[in-house]
Amino acid sequence: MxxxxxxxxxxxxxxxxxxxxxxxxxxxxxxxxxxxxxxxTPEQYFYSAKESLETIDERNYEIRDLDEIIRILENAEKDAKKSDIIDKSRMYLVLANTLKARKIYQTALMKGEYVANRAEPFFVVNTKEVKETLRIANKWLRSCNAQFKTNLLQADLNFVRGLYYTQKMLTQHSRERKESLETAVKAFRRCLGQAPEFKADFRLFGRDQTAREVRMRLIESLALGGQQADAYGLLTEYSFSAIQPAPGTADIQDAPWNHMRGLTLAMMGRYEEAVEVLEKFKIIVPQDYPQVDEALWLLEGVFDRLADVHNEDRYKMEARIVAAMLKKLKGPFSKEQYSTSAHLYPRIMPGDNSFYEATTKFYQGRFAEAIELLDSLNNRGLMSSSNRMSSRIMLVEARLYAGQVITDDLLEEMLGLSENDSLTPLQSERIAYLLARYVMDADEKFSSRRIDHEGQSFIKSITGKPWAIEITHRRGVVKRAKEPVRSRDLKKQEEEEGVKREPGSIAAEIYANKHEDWVVSANMYLITLPEMHLLGTGRIVGRESEDEGGWVFKDDQIDGMRRSKHYLAIFEYDNSDSEKSLQGLLFKPR
Incomplete structure (x- = not known):
């Protein structure tokens, strides 16, 4: 080798x-x-997920995009040491899972089926996967509720909470649905109260989330939750009307407002008016308004419902034209077959139709016409129980603002309604508001101007004046003076010690509801119902307490309140602009 x-x-x-x-x-x-x-670092994880969430293309994103964001946020929450990153990660996890549930629900809506030989709803949507996603969101929301230390993000958390409960409401029925709606409405109102000039820490689909967007979501919740009259009132209030277009542009510049108006009118059964609004979206391109396909989907459903109501072929033809337009748009409606939105709109009974017609006239300030329609509904006509109560409340309100006499029978009926436990929170607040104005004799002069007519007074009060969202009653307690032991005879010492009684109190969660404004003073009067008697000697002066989270009213007369009896709390406010305002709240002591 x-x-x-x-x-x-x-x-x-x-x-x-x-x-x-x-x-x-x-x-x-x-x-x-x-x-x-x-x-x-966890901060890098969080801000990476935040950027991805804010830049999602609203018209072209899939569930796996949100799954990746959720995975990154979970890593940030798991490794974070700073409380603000922990709080933000959990809040964003609620938001991301809610958006995922919304996407799944929208997909399920398109694949719903009509089922015969069963009670309503005839249209069945498979929400199993939606509920599973919402359960995950609820896990993170409970974590936020248990320990959320970032006070600067309380308004953001309430906004996210409102979005979550709105989506949850859409998967529920009967009592659970009502509870979720009330929670969502209260969360949105808290958000607006805590930050009247709200601007969220996050953006959704590239858009800033402002106070106007929060109010839009509030209106959407009410419209989809069966409280269409209140949704219409919030939408058409003069200060919240559509933003005027710039010179030389189309009159659809405020597309989100018109979109919400079309949805609300359709949910009220005002199909012809809804068509007038939604048809404007035929000339809108997705670049100007990404949700144009959803607006056209609503329009197609309105035409389908009109075809059912009037039995005319021209509405079917209009629906086909809109369907052809949806096919041309690159979006979910162009990829596969889908169910129209006709199933979203409730079956309107004759009495409901008259009530909604009266509602539109009432909020336009045409009280005489509204009274004529509402009078015709007195114990007559097929209508839902909720709308029947609303019609009686609105009749009293319209007569009051029209300068007509409120009869004793009508007042007694109003007091009877105030004791009805099935009232919605806004119905209860409206009754209390009217009773407060009646008791305090604040109904002498009424404005009939188009801009600020009295038909908008309740809506303007709950959105632009000091207002209490919730009150908590606490009974008085006995407090013994803490003194050092002086002798072995403790029994004798206890007899000699002074005993101090802490009076009962009512804590009210009050917001000024106006930017750079605050509540200077708040006084309260307690009225027994239905007797309409003043409890105690009169005014109870409130004091602001940060420890108890609002204004606290303490007085011995509060201890005289009886359980299970109804009371009216009347609040008198002075704000920083020296403007006075009134509010009433109905409640039962614990």
């Missing part, structure tokens, strides 16, 4: 050394990369 020359041995050794050096370099690079990955 031939021997290997020394030169070849040297070359082989050098080659081996080179290979070893290259392998060590590669391995060191891998370890360096691994070390770099391990040094990603």
């Amino acid at each position: 031939a021997s290997i020359s020394p030169a070849r041995k040297l070359l082989a050794a050098l080659f081996c050394l080179g290979v070893v050096a290259w392998i060590s370099t590669v391995l060191s690079g891998c370890s360096a990369g691994q070390k770099g990955l391990l040094t990603i």
Whole structure:
């Protein structure tokens, strides 16, 4: 066997050394990369997920995009040490899971089926996956409720809470649905109360979430939750009307407002008026308003419902034209077959139709016409129980603002309604508001101007004046003076010690509801119902308490309140602009 020359041995050794050096370099690079990955901070995780969430294309995103964002947020929450990152991560996890549930629900709506031989709703939507996603969102929401230390984000958390309960409401029925709606409405109102000039810490689909957007979501919740009259009132209040278009542009510049108006009118059974609003979206392109396909989907459903009501072929043809337009738009409606939105709109009974017609006239300030329609509904006509109560409340209100006499029978009926436990929170607040104005004799002069007519007074009060969202009653307690032990006879010492009685109190969660404004003073009067008697000696002066989260009213007369009896709390406010306002709240002591 031939021997290997020394030169070849040297070359082989050098080659081996080179290979070893290259392998060590590669391995060191891998370890360096691994070390770099391990040094990603929770803050970087969070802000990466935040940026991804804010830049999602509303018209072209899938569930897996949200799943990736949720995974990154979970990593941020797990590794975070700072309380603000923990709070933000949990809040964003609620938001991301809610958006995921919304996406799944919208997809399920398109694939719903009509089922015969069963009670309403005839249209069945499979919400199993939606509920599973909402359960995950609820897990993170409970974490936020238990320990959320970032006070600057309380308004943001309430906004997210409102979005969650709105989506949850759509998967529920009867009592549970009503509870979710009330929670969502209260969350949105708290958000607006805590930050009248609200601007969220996050953006959704590239859009800033402002106070106007919060109010839009509030209106949407009410409209989809069966409280269409209140939704219409909030939408058409003069200060919240559509933003005027710039000169030379189309009159659909405020597309979100018109979109919500079309939905609300359709839910009220005002199909012809809804068509007038939604048809404007035929000339809108997705670049100007990404949700144009949803607006056209609503329009197609309105035409389907008109075809059912009037039995005319022209409405069917209009629906086909809108369907053809949806096919041309690159979105979910162009990819596959879908169910129209006709199933969203409730079956309107004749009495409900008359009530909604009266509602539109009432909020336009045409009280005489509204009274004529509402009078015709007195114990007559098929209508829902909720709308029947609303019609009686609105009749009293319309007569009051029209300068007509409120009869004793009508007042007694109003007092009877105030004791009805099935009232919605807004119905209860409206009754209390009217009774407060009646008791305090604040109904002497009424404005009939188009801008600020009295038909808008309740809506303007709950959105632009000091207002209490919730009150809590606490009974008085006995407090013994804490003194050092002076003798072995403790019984004798207890007899000598002074006993102090802490009076009962009512804590009210009051918001000014106006930017750079605050409540200077708040006084309260307690009225027994239905007797309409003043409890105690009169006015109870409130004081602001940060520890108890609002204004506190303490007085011995509060201890005289009886359980299970109804009371009217009348609040008198003075704000920083020296403007006085009134509010009433109905409640039962614990």
